[in-house]
Amino acid sequence: MPSRDGPAVVEVDDLVKRYPRADTNAVDGLSFTVAPGEIFGLFGPNGAGKSTTVGILTTRLRATGGRVVVGGVDVGRDPAAARAQLAVVPQHNNLDRALTPRQNLVYHATYHGVRRREAQARAAELLERFGLTERADRRIEAYSGGMAQRLMIARALTHEPTVLFLDEPTNALDPQTRLLIWGQLRELRARGVAIVLTTHAMNEAARVVDRVGIVDHGRLLTLDTPTNLVRGLAGDALLDLTVTPAGGDDPDALCAALGELTGVRKAERLATPTGPPGGRPGGLAGVGAGGAAMLAALAAGGGRPGGGRLAALAGAGLLGRGGGAAGNGGRGRLRIRLHLAGDAATLLGPAVAALAARSAAVNAVDISEPSLEDVFIELTGRQPR
Amino acid sequence: MTALDTPTPLRPATEPRSRPGTGRVFAAVLRRDLMVTGRELWVILVQVGLTPLFMLFVFDTVLGSQGLVGRGFADVFLPGIIALAALTTALQSVALPLVKEFGFTMEIEDRLMAPLPTGYVAIGKLVIATIRGLLAAVLIYPLGALMVGSAPWRPAGLPLAFVVALLGAWIGGAIGMSLATTLPVQRINVTFSVILTPIIWTGCIHYPWPRLSSVPWYQVVTALNPMTYVSEGVRGALLPGVPHLPGWVCLTVLTGVAVVLTWVSVRCFNRRAIQ
Numbered sequence: 001m002p003s004r005d006g007p008a009v010v011e012v013d014d015l016v017k018r019y020p021r022a023d024t025n026a027v028d029g030l031s032f033t034v035a036p037g038e039i040f041g042l043f044g045p046n047g048a049g050k051s052t053t054v055g056i057l058t059t060r061l062r063a064t065g066g067r068v069v070v071g072g073v074d075v076g077r078d079p080a081a082a083r084a085q086l087a088v089v090p091q092h093n094n095l096d097r098a099l100t101p102r103q104n105l106v107y108h109a110t111y112h113g114v115r116r117r118e119a120q121a122r123a124a125e126l127l128e129r130f131g132l133t134e135r136a137d138r139r140i141e142a143y144s145g146g147m148a149q150r151l152m153i154a155r156a157l158t159h160e161p162t163v164l165f166l167d168e169p170t171n172a173l174d175p176q177t178r179l180l181i182w183g184q185l186r187e188l189r190a191r192g193v194a195i196v197l198t199t200h201a202m203n204e205a206a207r208v209v210d211r212v213g214i215v216d217h218g219r220l221l222t223l224d225t226p227t228n229l230v231r232g233l234a235g236d237a238l239l240d241l242t243v244t245p246a247g248g249d250d251p252d253a254l255c256a257a258l259g260e261l262t263g264v265r266k267a268e269r270l271a272t273p274t275g276p277p278g279g280r281p282g283g284l285a286g287v288g289a290g291g292a293a294m295l296a297a298l299a300a301g302g303g304r305p306g307g308g309r310l311a312a313l314a315g316a317g318l319l320g321r322g323g324g325a326a327g328n329g330g331r332g333r334l335r336i337r338l339h340l341a342g343d344a345a346t347l348l349g350p351a352v353a354a355l356a357a358r359s360a361a362v363n364a365v366d367i368s369e370p371s372l373e374d375v376f377i378e379l380t381g382r383q384p385r
Numbered sequence: 386m387t388a389l390d391t392p393t394p395l396r397p398a399t400e401p402r403s404r405p406g407t408g409r410v411f412a413a414v415l416r417r418d419l420m421v422t423g424r425e426l427w428v429i430l431v432q433v434g435l436t437p438l439f440m441l442f443v444f445d446t447v448l449g450s451q452g453l454v455g456r457g458f459a460d461v462f463l464p465g466i467i468a469l470a471a472l473t474t475a476l477q478s479v480a481l482p483l484v485k486e487f488g489f490t491m492e493i494e495d496r497l498m499a500p501l502p503t504g505y506v507a508i509g510k511l512v513i514a515t516i517r518g519l520l521a522a523v524l525i526y527p528l529g530a531l532m533v534g535s536a537p538w539r540p541a542g543l544p545l546a547f548v549v550a551l552l553g554a555w556i557g558g559a560i561g562m563s564l565a566t567t568l569p570v571q572r573i574n575v576t577f578s579v580i581l582t583p584i585i586w587t588g589c590i591h592y593p594w595p596r597l598s599s600v601p602w603y604q605v606v607t608a609l610n611p612m613t614y615v616s617e618g619v620r621g622a623l624l625p626g627v628p629h630l631p632g633w634v635c636l637t638v639l640t641g642v643a644v645v646l647t648w649v650s651v652r653c654f655n656r657r658a659i660q
Contacts, residue, residue: 058498081500088498094495096417097492110413113413
């Protein structure tokens with residue numbers, strides 16, 4: 001257990017949940033722990049079992065098997081006592097519409113045994129922290145999505161939980177609100193609150209989460225820090241090549257040839273983009289005339305075998321021009337992703353040379369850092385659920 | 386204010402929270418519903434007043450003036466109307482909000498997440514429904530008297546009438562909670578009609594139960610409706626001279642039904658709240 005400040009405050013041990021009349025387990029032997037002051041990301045595709053897991057941890061669902069402890073309380077044995085330890089911020093707006101925003105906070109605190117005067121003081125402080133003081137006494141219906149989300153987080157904090165569960169906390173929010181929420185979560189972590197969050201905005205969450213558990217089909221696929229996960233599974237860099245193979249060349253053989261280059265950990269074919277190439281921001285997208293010349297120079301300067309030929313090929317127009325959907329309209333093109341063990345720049349030359357050797361035209365090159373989302377896709381596949 | 390503001394240091398989060406007392410949490414949950422009830426008093430008045438007062442007006446004032454209904458009918462009818470108000474107001478005031486709170490807004494989650502056994506949240510709902518039902522009964526008594534110009538008045542019978550109305554309201558709340566937590570939202574309206582209409586028309590609101598001996602099969606049907614015992618209990622307490630079911634029979638049956646329906650409704654609530 002990567003303890004930060006003491007024993008785990010969330011312990012999930014061999015958790016199983018099977019819904020009535022279901023053929024398979026929604027959660028199938030899940031185990032993990034969360035330390036005080038740790039932000040733990042529970043990620044997974046839709047229907048992977050993360051909501052069920054959080055539902056059991058927050059006492060709203062009853063486990064079929066296994067043991068769950070939150071804040072030192074066995075959730076199955078004493079759910080009411082466990083609820084004193086935790087707070088939940090759901091994805092949907094479940095604010096009490098019969099109450100004003102301020103009353104939502106005050107009443108919530110009193111539901112947790114906080115005296116009314118103290119509850120009012122806490123509500124005022126939290127409304128201030130979340131920028132809601134001016135609209136604290138209006139109707140909930142007048143709140144925007146971002147305001148409702150801030151109010152729900154503020155509400156969750158009124159009884160000072162040991163563990164905070166958040167389901168998609170920044171879903172469909174503007175950047176300002178997202179910044180505010182991530183900032184508040186960091187502060188809570190600093191105060192020792194354990195945070196369990198589920199989100200699909202993984203790359204954004206990767207900046208704040210300490211550890212990530214990726215679940216699918218109710219099982220834990222991996223559990224580590226975001227950095228270790230990315231380095232271990234996705235490699236140090238990604239090189240995406242959009243190429244047009246020579247007539248008669250087998251796309252799979254071409255992909256395999258690239259995979260055999262030194263420094264390439266894995267080569268995989270991606271779906272051919274329908275829009276302009278180079279979707280990943282910051283990439284070297286769309287190899288036009290200038291780009292082709294640069295690539296040629298890079299390959300030649302690298303002094304690697306084939307570099308000179310590449311320059312010649314570029315000059316002869318074998319490198320795709322414009323890189324966009326122009327030309328042959330994208331037909332016959334391939335997108336190949338190379339997961340690299342080292343720096344992408346050093347591999348660019350050999351990769352382009354290998355393509356040139358097979359008379360394949362390069363339409364676009366895109367270099368990027370691998371992300372948590374890449375790890376996620378790697379583990380859970382590309383098929384939508 | 387910015388995200389960089391330093392929050393006031395509160396309890397160190399690593400210290401386990403002590404669980405607050407059940408009584409205090411229950412009182413806090415109840416307080417919320419009481420506050421909302423207090424604010425909706427006029428809604429209760431409308432909810433309570435319209436149907437029974439129109440019934441009184443038509444059956445007594447209109448039909449009475451045409452000579453179709455005897456002069457004593459209002460006295461027999463008003464206790465039934467008080468009983469009806471207690472039971473149906475409680476039923477509606479728990480069922481309709483619960484359908485909403487358990488529906489897509491899931492507003493009740495905040496209270497379900499209170500450190501309190503879930504059954505207490507359900508009991509809290511029944512308590513509030515009973516208070517609303519009793520309030521309705523207490524309000525309809527003078528309003529009805531004003532409408533028809535007179536009312537049976539027997540202070541000695543008021544305690545029994547109150548207890549019977551209380552049990553009736555509790556039963557109404559339990560029926561409402563069972564329906565709201567088990568039926569799919571899209572069927573709730575039709576079920577209300579299917580359940581409420583027979584409760585009203587076989588509940589001996591308009592007539593004393595012993596006089597149904599002229600239609601024995603209907604007398605049996607009405608004996609199966611808890612509403613009958615509420616009507617008869619209130620009527621017997623306020624009009625001992627009119628033939629009625631004995632008070633102890635009404636109290637025994639209503640207590641038994643209340644116990645069974647409390648168990649059923651809390652169970653339905655728990656099953657809905659925790660899957």
